Amino acid sequence: MYEALNLSNAAWALTTITELVLFVYLVRRKLFRSHPVFSAYILVAILQSVLLVATYRVWGSRSYETWLIAWLSQFVVVTARFTAVVEVARRILSPFSGIWALGRRVLLLVAAFVLAYAAVLTRVYWFKLALNVDRGVELAIAAVIVTLLLFARYYGLPADNLDRSLCIGFCLYSCFFVINDSLFEKWVNAYLSLWKFLDILTFLASLLLWLGAARAYSETAPARDPVVVPKELHGKLSSELNVRLRLLNEHLNQLLSSGGQR
Amino acid sequence: MNFTIILFILLAILLLGALVWAIRPPKRKLVSINDVLTALSEEHHYSRLPQILQALQPEDTAFLRARGFAALRRRIRSERGRIALLYLDCLQEEYEKLLEASRVVAAMAPEMVTLDEAERFKLNLRFALGCRYLRWKLRLGLEPWSGFGLLSEMTSGMALRLEMATSQIGERSALSLAFASILKERDGGTR
Numbered sequence: 108m109y110e111a112l113n114l115s116n117a118a119w120a121l122t123t124i125t126e127l128v129l130f131v132y133l134v135r136r137k138l139f140r141s142h143p144v145f146s147a148y149i150l151v152a153i154l155q156s157v158l159l160v161a162t163y164r165v166w167g168s169r170s171y172e173t174w175l176i177a178w179l180s181q182f183v184v185v186t187a188r189f190t191a192v193v194e195v196a197r198r199i200l201s202p203f204s205g206i207w208a209l210g211r212r213v214l215l216l217v218a219a220f221v222l223a224y225a226a227v228l229t230r231v232y233w234f235k236l237a238l239n240v241d242r243g244v245e246l247a248i249a250a251v252i253v254t255l256l257l258f259a260r261y262y263g264l265p266a267d268n269l270d271r272s273l274c275i276g277f278c279l280y281s282c283f284f285v286i287n288d289s290l291f292e293k294w295v296n297a298y299l300s301l302w303k304f305l306d307i308l309t310f311l312a313s314l315l316l317w318l319g320a321a322r323a324y325s326e327t328a329p330a331r332d333p334v335v336v337p338k339e340l341h342g343k344l345s346s347e348l349n350v351r352l353r354l355l356n357e358h359l360n361q362l363l364s365s366g367g368q369r
Numbered sequence: 370m371n372f373t374i375i376l377f378i379l380l381a382i383l384l385l386g387a388l389v390w391a392i393r394p395p396k397r398k399l400v401s402i403n404d405v406l407t408a409l410s411e412e413h414h415y416s417r418l419p420q421i422l423q424a425l426q427p428e429d430t431a432f433l434r435a436r437g438f439a440a441l442r443r444r445i446r447s448e449r450g451r452i453a454l455l456y457l458d459c460l461q462e463e464y465e466k467l468l469e470a471s472r473v474v475a476a477m478a479p480e481m482v483t484l485d486e487a488e489r490f491k492l493n494l495r496f497a498l499g500c501r502y503l504r505w506k507l508r509l510g511l512e513p514w515s516g517f518g519l520l521s522e523m524t525s526g527m528a529l530r531l532e533m534a535t536s537q538i539g540e541r542s543a544l545s546l547a548f549a550s551i552l553k554e555r556d557g558g559t560r
Contacts, residue, residue: 203476209486228373242377249384256391262472263395271392278388285381289374348471352492355464360499 118307123156125314132321138269144194145273148187155180178237185244188277192248195273196255199266210258217254221247242288249281272320276313283309421456424449450507457507461500468493 130149133139139146158180166172196214200207225243252274259266266274284306291302423429430449433442471489 205477206475225377228376246377246380246384249381249388253384253387253391256388260391260395262476264476275388275392278384282381282385282388286378289377289381345471345474348467348474349488349492351467352464352471352489352496355460355467356492356496356499 115304115307118304118311119156122307122311122314123153125311125318126153126156129314129318129321132318136321136324138321138324141198142191142194142269142273144187145191148184148191151184151187155184178241181237181241185241189244189248191273192251192277195270195277196251198270199255199259199264203262203264206258206262206264210255213258214251214254218247218251221250238288238291242285245281245284245288249278249285252278252281267324269320269324272316276316279316280309280313417456421453425453454504454507457500457504461496464496464500 126149130146130153133142133146133149159177162173162176196210197207200210222243225239225246229239229243256274258264287302287305287309430442430445433439433445468489475486
């Protein structure tokens with residue numbers, strides 16, 4: 108038990124150091140200008156670590172005060188994380204106004220749907236409200252990132268390495284958090300120290316990923332000046348393409364019905 | 370372990386799988402605006418459909434069996450099935466090209482019509498499933514290819530639709546000009 112705690116503390120310390128290094132990189136490379144919310148999120152995560160250390164020292168690790176402060180600070184961190192994800196989505200999609208207009212609605216719908224779904228699934232466990240809300244939000248973050256990446260892939264949108272790494276890091280952490288949370292719910296006490304350790308380890312992996320991307324970030328990022336055509340012209344092209352696609356579908360239907368008639 | 374927990378874990382694993390799939394480098398080559406216009410102005414495979422449908426008609430080769438050339442009939446049917454598969458390849462290729470063109474156009478849109486995108490998605494799904502189904506059917510040589518009494522009706526229906534499409538596609542030259550001027554303007558601005 109003590110070994111696990113020591114290991115967990117060492118991982119925690121290592122995570123905080125990595126957060127600090129990443130924050131220094133973000134400041135030194137002036138990435139806080141292009142990624143202000145992400146930079147703020149890292150700062151909030153550092154402050155949470157400091158606050159939790161102080162809380163543990165004053166009230167111990169099993170007091171009500173510690174529990175309250177831990178979850179409240181977690182709420183702030185998760186909100187900052189969600190906002191940082193929105194920032195990445197905006198950076199990838201917003202240069203393409205049409206796709207951004209559609210994409211933000213789709214992402215919002217996905218987030219709302221996943222949150223509602225998580226709430227419905229866990230409605231009988233209100234005594235673990237904080238844990239359930241946290242898990243629901245993390246699941247929503249992961250779903251939004253995957254939808255965003257699928258959207259970008261479908262439309263062939265360029266994304267620089269830093270934004271891609273941020274997406275991967277956020278999604279990996281959120282998914283592991285959901286798995287971890289679900290297991291933790293089942294074996295609350297027996298699993299506590301391992302849960303903390305795995306949580307820190309996953310976050311550390313994400314931090315290292317972001318740190319690598321921030322270090323390798325180049326100012327000569329891919330050009331983000333897409334051609335924009337007038338609305339009417341786009342409408343005509345879009346409907347023409349749909350007519351052509353519909354025609355090809357008709358062709359296929361004819362072939363299908365020819366093969367199906369006996 | 371209860372069902373809710375299993376569901377959450379499965380969802381997270383599913384999302385991890387989707388993440389891995391989404392970050393793979395894209396296989397398809399991104400097309401330019403010129404490729405979009407080329408895709409819209411290329412010769413289509415529409416005109417060959419009646420012949421393909423005719424070739425798949427069992428009555429077309431029925432006389433061979435009646436005259437005792439069953440083996441020859443089988444060979445011809447399998448050859449025609451192969452040709453139909455090649456036609457299907459061309460149809461799919463054309464479809465994918467148009468779909469790619471629609472993505473390029475979407476990336477240039479100031480505002481997107483959700484219904485257009487949703488219809489495209491629906492069409493894509495239908496086409497992909499139908500194409501796979503038909504391909505397997507042709508490969509397995511499922512016979513008889515009957516029921517072609519509707520052939521002429523279908524073809525005339527197609528001709529009507531083609532006419533409708535052609536009238537819309539007739540605006541292409543105007544669109545090309547508009548596109549060219551936008552590109553020219555943009556090039557002039559960036560230099």
